[in-house]
Amino acid sequence: MNDYFIEIYPNCSYFSFYRNIKIENWDKTFLQVVNRLKTFPSKSRRGYIINPIIGPDPITGSSRMKCGTATKLLLETICLTGLLDMYHSEENIQPSDLMRCYNIVNKAVYKVKQELCRIVEKAGQCLRSGGNIYYIGDDSLAIMGLIDASECPPTYGATLDDVRGFVANGYKTLQNVEGDLSHLGEHFRISHDNFCTDISPTDRDILIAINCDIPPAISTKCTKNGCRMMLITFKKVEGKDFTHPLYIEDPTTEIDELIGPETRKIASQMFREIAVKCCLNAISTGAHILKGKVYRNIMIDVKVSNNKLFHRAVGILEKLGQMSKTKAMDYLLRSIYNTDEVSEAMNSRPITQHIAAATELEKVVPVALVAAVTNTSIADAKVALSKHSVIRTAIVQALKNIS
Structure with a gap:
């Protein structure tokens, strides 16, 4: 070391x-x-x-x-x-003083848990109906939205459109080393202007503003198409545009007692970021649970996009399918390579190659699980899954074969 x-x-x-x-x-x-x-x-x-x-x-x-x-x-x-x-x-x-401040902020979020639950419920309805969740904001709080959205595809097998984040002035606000990356594709277009030109919100979608005013062009677009607008804010607001405003009161008095007003002013944005992160994590997690992406507290549609998730996928098949690790690996590779017989050449490939082949695929783990527990082909497993709009329902049905 x-x-x-x-x-x-x-x-x-x-x-x-x-x-x-x-x-x-x-x-x-x-x-x-x-x-x-x-x-x-x-x-x-x-x-x-x-x-x-x-x-x-x-x-x-x-x-x-x-x-x-x-x-x-x-x-x-x-x-x-x-x-x-x-x-x-x-x-x-002292470091302990700052940690106590974060704990105070966390308690401030828990005070509005009922309001947060209502947003989670609406977010779940949104995803179940095939709608999209959009986060929008002006500053680093919006970056919390970008991060939360980026975690949904590998965690829940979500599409890149299911949850998206947008920030005022795009990459100028992000201040990334590479600069403007919007030329790389539609999902790299993250500014408010990009939202106006690229997104056509519907009445199935929801837009969550993060402590900001929604630009008139976006607000008009959402109102016209029936897209519901919600708000996470640290200041009391009045208005009929937001169906579910979530007001988190800054615990300034308690924090000032620990670190003083000057330090609190320096750290205030960090504290707000943690509060927003807690809310957005709850919204996206709860929404995907309500959509049926979780069974017995297991992420059954995890995206096989890195080493950790590859081995997690094998473990999910082992546990839910009550099968050996060898069999779980075999069916995972069958699903990845869309075959009913894994060749020796496929088996000998390094895990990085399996991951590269699986990253762009959908429902790799559910297909493997259904095929294994029903003793059917990969093609038949895909047909079985296609008959259910909710993956969890298909999994429950398939697992009856081993119960």
Whole structure:
């Protein structure tokens, strides 16, 4: 280990769940790295394992809700504490103070859980009816929407249109190193202007404004076509345009008592980002559960788009299909390569090639599961799935063969 770096691992599962599987182009498995971290003395400061276990991660096994949030909290707390220590050392702000502030913000979100539940319900109705969810905003809060939308395809097998995010001035606000990427395709077009030219909202869709006024051109378009407009805001608003305004009150008094008003002003956008992230994660997760993308708390339509999700797909087939790992792998490859007989050449390919072949495909795991438990061909499994608008219903029907 390089002495200039410290390993920090936000742990989302019990240690027994970790895979001792070779990672291509690396000389260690994930389990080996975690075991090495466990050997460090608690005061060595060479590495840390953050192992909260309790949190939203058990809901559909979606690590974005806990480890993603934990990573953001860690980075912001580390960086802000360092900057304050360097330029405002008289404030004597401790990392624990900032963590308590985040906890206060979290409680502020929970105070509006009933209003949030109503938006989740509408979002689920939207996806079930074939509609789309659009996030729109002006600043870094809108970037939370872009991130949430980007997580839906790999997590739930969603299309790139199911949940999309748009931000004022597009890539100028994003400030990414590569600059404007809108020329790469329609799903790289993320500005408000792009929404106006590219999107034709319908009465099945919903638009969620994130602490911003909706541009008149977009508002007019949505109103004309019956698209419902909702709002997540940190300021009280009055108006009939929003069907479900969600007002989160900034807990300024409580935060000021911990870190003072000046530091609170510096960190206020970070706190709001966490609040928005919690809301959007709840909306997109709940919507996909209501759409039928989850069965027995398992993401049954996970997109096989990386190494972690490839092995997760195998595990889902093992667990739900009550089959061996070898059989689960075989049926996963059958589904990926659209064949009823996996050749030796296919079997010997590295996992990266399997992932490359699977990434653009839909319903890889459901097809594999239905084919395995009903002992049918891949083609027949696809036909069986096509007869059900809700994937969970098709899975329940297929699993009756092994119950």
